[in-house]
């Protein structure tokens with residue numbers, strides 16, 4: 077599937093314009109590209125066979141990730157149309173909706189929008205203000221925006237192209253609020269004129285993604301037929317009787333949101349792809365670009381031979397591989413359980429993994445793309461070399477499909493409740509009531525196999541510390557697991573203590589929020605390392621295993637280095653050991669230097685798609701030279717580099 081998408085994107089019609097287009101033209105260009113993609117049949121991968129699709133969610137996400145090497149407005153336009161809008165109709169609707177719309181959504185004959193966020197409520201979507209009130213006389217819902225804060229905001233495909241929107245509203249039946257549900261509301265006619273009772277505003281120019289037409293929607297008592305309720309989880313009879321297989325209103329809402337998990341997985345994957353694009357450009361450039369050299373030589377060294385340059389790029393490369401392997405395992409699991417009804421616990425665990433990975437991978441993208449830009453100096457600042465676009469377009473990945481900080485709170489909540497369903501309906505603050513009674517026991521139960529209680533009280537610094545321990549995979553895994561267990565147990569104890577003191581649950585949870593977020597981060601870091609280790613175990617090629625092993629060491633130790641203050645504070649590593657970590661990171665950077673270009677070539681991004689002049693392949697000569705120099709170079713190379721800088725200045 078990836079090969080197929082690469083071939084499609086390398087076609088001349090997907091070539092990027094030389095200069096950035098004015099917004100209106102750019103939006104039309106992106107729409108034309110999206111239609112071209114729709115013609116390949118790719119978007120149908122997501123949808124069931126009986127409605128003209130292929131029912132291959134894993135392949136669909138692999139295709140989406142590959143598309144992320146190309147124009148990111150095109151990616152997001154497709155994400156909105158096929159993933160969010162199509163996903164809402166597919167997962168929240170029933171057969172009548174599938175028959176009526178899925179085919180036209182996949183071919184883009186029916187452009188649509190996913191209208192959940194409002195100006196007043198973005199993260200807290202359970203409190204959206206838009207209402208849909210049932211009128212049994214007319215057998216219609218009346219959709220309304222009560223106050224300006226309740227307008228739908230930032231909605232992709234709304235400003236120019238969308239004709240139908242999946243609108244999330246408080247459903248009011250017989251005067252009673254049944255919670256948030258989605259309805260299909262026409263927003264434009266076929267000729268593009270705005271539907272009666274609907275007002276649309278353009279969000280205007282944005283920091284990035286300006287090929288996507290984001291807009292605001294206001295509804296003035298717009299009437300839609302009863303059948304427009306996406307009724308997989310709740311139905312309303314003609315007479316106005318409401319029924320749902322999920323009785324609890326909050327749990328119903330979270331179940332609905334859970335079915336839309338593919339969007340979150342896709343954004344995480346797209347962030348990883350964009351990071352790969354940036355690293356490909358910066359590492360190839362760093363391999364080719366020469367600056368400074370030994371004072372007694374006319375030759376200058378490639379940037380990547382300088383330790384500081386390696387330090388900036390190679391740990392980021394290692395972590396990108398780590399996220400990539402984690403993403404592959406998340407997509408495989410999604411593909412395995414997608415659409416199955418008998419896998420509740422696995423589904424909840426997968427939702428948690430997807431949330432955590434999306435948060436850390438998108439933050440990693442933002443940080444790494446900036447680093448790559450700086451590593452390319454002035455050339456990195458030129459629009460033709462793509463960093464301007466990569467930075468601006470991926471920035472919002474940390475915010476949409478769930479703000480990262482909110483997502484980490486969800487991860488922590490799942491950990492503290494042991495993924496149990498009865499808590500799925502509580503928001504993080506409400507869950508505090510539960511933590512008071514049981515979180516500690518949950519944590520002890522969960523981590524019992526790892527003898528956490530024992531280890532929390534042990535003197536953990538071994539008497540003899542050896543460098544080679546740091547390259548021992550079990551030692552690395554144990555450190556990551558210990559950190560997760562320790563923080564999780566600590567936060568559970570802290571919440572319990574607060575509640576035992578009689579403090580309000582909201583306040584207890586709020587005052588421990590930083591601790592809660594750290595729990596989630598430690599959990600995801602452990603999962604990511606485990607996914608890397610698994611990928612190495614699965615690798616059959618001995619040469620490749622060796623390089624991946626070094627790369628995994630670099631990822632693990634660079635992460636440890638970032639967290640070393642915490643490990644020292646908690647008596648888990650000594651200051652001597654902390655210094656060893658830094659030394660090992662340096663050595664691993666040198667060891668991986670000769671493989672750096674191969675490791676980005678392996679991302680397989682076609683030149684025509686990468687489309688950055690400084691990122692095109694090359695630099696063979698300096699790579700060979702570096703490999704020949706062998707192990708002698710490290711410290712000497714750095715010193716010579718410094719001398720060169722002094723001479724030049």
Ligand SMILES: Cc1cc2nc3c(=O)[nH]c(=O)nc-3n(C[C@H](O)[C@H](O)[C@H](O)COP(=O)(O)OP(=O)(O)OC[C@H]3O[C@@H](n4cnc5c(N)ncnc54)[C@H](O)[C@@H]3O)c2cc1C
Nearest residue numbers: 190191192193197198199230231232475476477479481482
């Ligand atoms: C380009 C773009 C495209 C979008 N496309 C769509 C779309 O197609 N459809 C759609 O429905 N929506 C869309 N959105 C909306 C997006 O999903 C929301 O912006 C996002 O969910 C965040 O909501 P918010 O903007 O209201 O931020 P807020 O919820 O106000 O959050 C602001 C900040 O406060 C923090 N915060 C909030 N609550 C807490 C808390 N309890 N504890 C600690 N910190 C907290 C957050 O972490 C964040 O940093 C889009 C947004 C953008 C920018």
